[in-house]
Amino acid sequence: MIKRTLPAILLGTTASLAIVAGGAQAATATVAGTEITNVAKVKYSVGGTPQPEVTSNTASFVVDKKVNLTVTEVGNSATNVFFGATAQVTTFKVTNLTNATQDFRLVAGQQGTLSLTAFGGVDNMDMTNVHVYVDANDDGIYQAGTDTATFIDELAADGSKTVFIVADVPATGPIGAIAGVSLTAVTANGGGAGALGIDVVGTSGAGTDAGVDIVFADDAGILDGLRDGKSSAYDQYTVGTAAINFVKKATIISDPVNGILSPKAVPGAVVEYCLMVTNGGPGSVTDISITDNIPAGTTYVPGSIWSGGTTLLGTCVIDGTPEDDDATGLDETDINGGNFDGTKVTATMPVILPLTTVSARFRVVIN
Structure with missing residues (x-):
């Protein structure tokens, strides 16, 4: 009073x-x-x-001290990950709306199974090795060797700090896996640099003119109540999956008797193998490497590898990039690659987008 x-x-x-x-x-x-x-x-x-x-x-x-804060998700989108990925990051911002410098205790959590997540979908997976870290240099990018603090220290009034939840993705999981995570910031006493203060406690009963009373003024959050000195927000990890279909097709190109007119699979005939990889989505696939052993009874045709081609009506189109038989040289500077090591052919491509097909092809002669 x-x-x-x-x-x-x-x-x-x-x-x-x-x-x-x-x-x-x-x-x-x-x-x-x-x-x-x-x-x-x-x-x-x-x-x-x-x-x-x-x-x-x-x-x-x-x-008196009017305790208030907000926690918000940064980016307004899910973090896309893949099974087995480590140190995957979701990002939040904590803002101190208190009229005093405060510490903030940070708590990372995971949503319950079958609960609705922040950006669509239902939680059906938990992350592992979950940690929370504060952005040390305010660049908004998680750096493992730099961002090591686990609480916000001495944040001035109206100041903000970026906070990261860093977690690993399980090696396997359900199709369309989604893991919802949360960050809760709890207002703590400031005043000692380098050490987390104890949680702030509101003043009960009548206030005094001489001392500093503690008055909570924060709104209710997704995981916290009204006027409790806490704020919270959700983010989510979404596992990008891709359904891959791999088809190999052999086509007789020519034979020594009929040439290219109705060729038959007789000794001396040239056979082209078409290897087609289709990505049914919904995610992209990367770092594609196709290997194919030269079958017994045939001999590889030198310089016949083509990589990164397209397809039409279920067969290879005559396109892509030509590859020589070694794994070095100018032909290896483009986005696709290919080589023959004496027993098998290898073809590489950087990415297959959802609902698209890429192909590789090479030829053998029937012995």
């Missing part, structure tokens, strides 16, 4: 009064613990004669 008193002044019935109080309302929140003092003055006249100005006593009080 704030009390302001003026001494009683006995005035005549003809006295006129003018009371002036100093001070204007601050434009920004005043720091908790600030002592605010002021005095008032009264001017008056008796029988038309001005009298000496009278000054009141000094009224004072200490500004």
Whole structure:
């Protein structure tokens, strides 16, 4: 309670009064613990004669701490991952809306199975090795050797900090796997750099003018209540999956008897193998490497490897990039690759987008 008193002044019935109080309302929140003092003055006249100005006593009080904060997800999208990936990151921002410097205790959590997640879908997987770290250099990018603090230390009023949840993806999981995660920030006492203060506790009962009372003013969050000194937000990991279909097709190109007209699989005939990889989605696949052993009874045709081609009506189109038989040279500088090591053919491609097919082809001669 704030009390302001003026001494009683006995005035005549003809006295006129003018009371002036100093001070204007601050434009920004005043720091908790600030002592605010002021005095008032009264001017008056008796029988038309001005009298000496009278000054009141000094009224004072200490500004209380209004505890408030927010936790928000950064990026407004899920983190796309793959099974077995490590140190995968979701990002949050913690803002100190308290009128004082505060520490914040950080708690990472995982959503319950079958609960709705932040960006669509239902939680059906838990992450492993879950940790929470504070962005040390405020660049918004998680760096394992730099971002090692696990709590927010001495965050000034109206200041913000980026916080990362870092976790590993299980090696296997359900199709369309989604893991919902949460970050809760708990307001803690500041005042000691390098050490996490204890959680702030609200003042119960009537306040005092002399001390700093603690008043919670935060909204209810997804995992916290109204006016409890906490805030929370959800994010999610979505595992990108891809359904791969791999087909190999042999086509007789020519034979020594019929040439290219209705060729038959006789000794001396040239056979082209078409290897087709189709990605049914929904995710992309990368780092594709196809290997094919040269079958017994045939001989590889030197320089016949083509990689990164397309298909039409279930067979290879005459396109892609030509590859020589070794794994070095100018032909290895493009995005596709290929080589023959004496027993098998290898063809590589960087990516297959969802709902697309890439192919590789090479030729053999029937012995």
